Structures are given as C-alpha cells and as structure tokens.
Amino acid sequence: MTENDDQALLKKIQAEINELLKDELLQDLSSNPDKEELNALIAVEKGQAYHITVQRDPLPPIYIVVRQSSTVKDIKHLIRLEVERMDKQGTKKISWKYIWHAYCLMFEHQRLLDDKVVVSQLGMKQHSVLRFSRLAHQKGQHRKARHY
Template identity: 60%
Template sequence: MDNELIQGLQERINILLKDPLLNDISEKQSLQDIDTLIAIEQGHAYRIQVDRNPLDPVYVVVRQASTVQQLKKLIRLELERMEPQNKHVSWKYIWRSYCLILQGQRLIDDKAVMSQLGIRQNSVLRFSRLGHQKGQHRKAWYWYR
C-alpha cells in the first residue's frame, strides 16, 4: 500500500514538473522559495535589485511588511550564497560605513517598513557611503571597547 502511494505521488510530481506554467521552478527549490514565488505573483512581495557598482547587482525578494533590517540580512545572505569566500566580511563595519539609497532617499531607519518607503516591484537600491552632517560626528570607534 505504501509503495502504491509513493508511486502515485511521484507521478503527480512529474506531471507538475512538466507543466509549462511552472517552468521557472526547479526540482531543488525549497518550500520557502516556492512560497516566495507565490507571494511575488500575488503582489505580497517585491523582487528588487541592489546595485553594487562596479560589481554585479544582487537580486533579493522582500515581502511588503519587511523592514530595512530584514532587507540587510537578506542582502548579506544572498551575497554569502553568491560569493562563498574564505575571508571574513565584517557586516557591522559595512552597515556603519554604508547605507542603501532608493531614489536619492537614504534608508537609515532599520525599523522602517518596505511598503512605506516607496519600494515597489523591480526597484533599484544603491550602496552609498555614509557621510556625516556638520556637527553630528560620531565618536571614534575603538576595538578595545
């Protein structure tokens, strides 16, 4: 009985994999990846591009209710997946020194929600060096603190 159930399930999976509407889904995608694709199709998530001139851009998918902090984590995970390195990248240093920019607006508030910032499908974010405004310098950051 279990063998028949497994064969029936395998046949249904093969039928789904051959469906032309599902040709952008590979066999190795996880359930979370499929949920993300469904959210994009339903309009609950956005596929955005993070421009890293002169390097290749990074593409991430964020939900409407995601925060900037969650976006930063997705960028970190995607970069680690794209470019596995032996050397350590200090993300704390990167986010202290750089910020993301959307249409000239700096995304500094980590608790801001994506949908309220004006991020839409296929938006392009850029990395920008954080400059200091006059009279608002931070104190030096030392390793021994």
C-alpha cells in the first residue's frame, strides 16, 4: 500500500464514523469519543452507570457519566476532567485544592463530605442532580490569613 492509499482509506473510515455518529442512538457521543467515554456509555446502556448533572449556578451545568461503584472522590475527578475538557484553551487556571476546601457537592440537601462513600449507597439514580454547596467553617476554625 502506498501513502495515498492509506490517506484514502483513512478518509473513508472517518466518513463512515461521521455517518454513524449522525444516528440518533449515538447522539450523546462527542465528535471524537475516546475509549473511556465509549465504555461509560456502554455501562449506562447496561444499567451499570448513571448520567448525572452537576449544577454550577450561574455557570452552565456539567454532564458526567458515573458508574454505580464510583465514590464521591471519583465524581470530583470526573468533574475536574470535564471542566478541563470544556475549557480547551486552558486560559484559566483552577485551583482544585481551593475548590474542594471551600465547596462540597450536595445531593438532595445532603452534603457529600466523605470522599469514600459509594454512589449507589447515596441513592443516586439515572439523571440525578448534584449541586455545589459552600462549606461553612465552625466558629474559630478559620485558617489564618496569609501575608505575603
């Protein structure tokens, strides 16, 4: 095979993939899905994972796929990956250490403070909604101000 044959074959395969992605059953796939995204969507179809929405008022929501065996820590990692994927230019630098120190996730008016809790134990189901909640410090528990 020559290089021209390889390029023609590559264009043909890409055209077939694009045609498949137009099918209404595959509408929830991104234009360039990776292996993890495909495995997650297969798990959703088998009932082993959930579509979850993370509300970030006033910012647009984040949509993630979470397996039933995932923990709160895994959800936080998925949120981080999705936010980084949404901000492809990488112009903004987000301090995730600060975010998780100042905020926590909330599900049905219950704060998810323990990172080791499994999603299925929390009662999450398909299309559940998580929200960010500001963590209030107990009296006298504030960190000292930093002086530079």
